[in-house]
Amino acid sequence: MTKEVGVHWICQACRQAPAVEDVRDDDPRQPYSLCHECADRLRHYALRPIEWFNLAALHGWTKFLLHDDFYDQDGEASQPDVDDYATDDMRAPTLEMCAGSLERLIDFCVTRWRLGKEEFEAFRPFATGTVLAAIEDRAEAGNRQVWETMVQLCANVVGSPAAPWVRAQFERAWRDRSLFIWAEAAAKCLPAAEGLHKTIDALKTVQGRDLEKQMSALSWFGAPAVLDWIEARLPRQDVTASWGQLASVSDLNWSRVQSWLASGRPLSLVAIDALASFIPRQGQARILTILDPKLKGCGDRSMIVHALRTYEAQDSAPRVATKCSFIIQYVNELRTE
Known part of the structure; x- marks a missing residue:
């Protein structure tokens, strides 16, 4: 589904041409704002790596049109529905390339299938308060996957200074069935007993197979x-x-x-x-x-x-x-x- 829009901003994918379409094919609530050329490549699973990276940084990589069924973690299309797919040497940035900019580093983390020590250590040059503020802003603007990534960054990069924010995220974690993600941050950012007791209390009403899935949140403590x-x-x-x-x-x-x-x-x-x-x-x-x-x-x-x-x-x-x-x-x- 596509909606023509006025030229008010730049294409979210190429970040060069004006955005003239809202593509709502896989998420009507958070459409992709694109130029005609990028919209066509998106629908044909043929984005160039930097275009995929830019979209995944905003929308997360788990959306259907950006999913790992169609792109590898470097943004190269694995099943392009076109005969002449080429990356045109438009590579996605590496961690090293993103490390000098806090915003771009966060972009990089959102596009990763998994985060690890290398990504977390890349935040060291930035002040903790600055990192936390950027994480809060991105979490507020993003969808579930983006929010989960921000919670994970709080757990592994910010630590105890993020306690008030982590505490305030519990209701969303419970609503979105992201207790496991939240519990890691609770274990690493909140006072020792607080996160554990909050998690145990949340599981009181959970039964059966659902309990077996959600109780893994207790693993972090x-x-x-x-x-x-x-x-x-x-x-x-x-x-x-x-x-x-x-x-x-x-x-x-x-x-x-x-x-x-x-x-x-x-x-x-x-x-x-x-x-x-x-x-x-x-x-x-x-x-x-x-x-x-x-x-x-x-x-x-x-x-x-x-x-x-x-x-x-x-x-x-x-x-x-x-x-x-x-x-x-x-x-x-x-x-x-």
């Missing part, structure tokens, strides 16, 4: 209190591995694992899944790679092997047998502290 929460909220049946993963990043110690194994199902299943989460492997959840959890208080891995074999003798279900076999096979790689 690394708090033993989460283990108590697991004991209180764990369902009696259909216990998925997500419960064990959450336990593994919540300061889990060997004595608690032993207690859970001795208590039998369902907590024993959580204990086994948690032990498996301490073993790094391909395809593991990204949160485990980020947090790198370690089992506390177990100096002798042979105790783990003995405990699992003892438990398996009482519960030989295929799920248990498979997971115990995996842990025993790779017990020397199980991360401990």
Whole structure:
């Protein structure tokens, strides 16, 4: 869907020609303001890299017409619906090229599929207050993906000075089902107990599969209190591995694992899944790679092997047998502290 507009601003993609169309094809609420040529390239998944970058910086890369189904992270089209696609050497800027401008650096972060240490460290030359003000302005103007990126930057770049702003973002996080994103900022920007208690309170009314999805927000706090929460909220049946993963990043110690194994199902299943989460492997959840959890208080891995074999003798279900076999096979790689 297209709407002709008067020439009041520059094309959001090329930033050279006048904008004469509002393209609303994938988001009527936040249209792309484009020149005719860029609008045509957008619809044919054939933007040149700098054009994709400029649009993704404003709108986020998760919109359908900018999605990673059609462009790589450098903005080059992977499925152009034209016969003569060419980038014309109009490359998207690199991190190094953006690092000298705070606004352009934020643009770069919005276009990334994932952010990491390199992007966060690029903000060091800028004053914290200046960064926070820019983040607040961009979050206010942006859609959900842009807002989530700003919350992530607050968590990893600004820290405690962002506490008032992070605190004020809770309602939006809950409304947009972005509790996981908000919780990282809460863990890193708010007083230690505040973010955890706010997150636990938010989960009181959540049940079933929805709880399993949203409880991952508790992962950021690394708090033993989460283990108590697991004991209180764990369902009696259909216990998925997500419960064990959450336990593994919540300061889990060997004595608690032993207690859970001795208590039998369902907590024993959580204990086994948690032990498996301490073993790094391909395809593991990204949160485990980020947090790198370690089992506390177990100096002798042979105790783990003995405990699992003892438990398996009482519960030989295929799920248990498979997971115990995996842990025993790779017990020397199980991360401990």
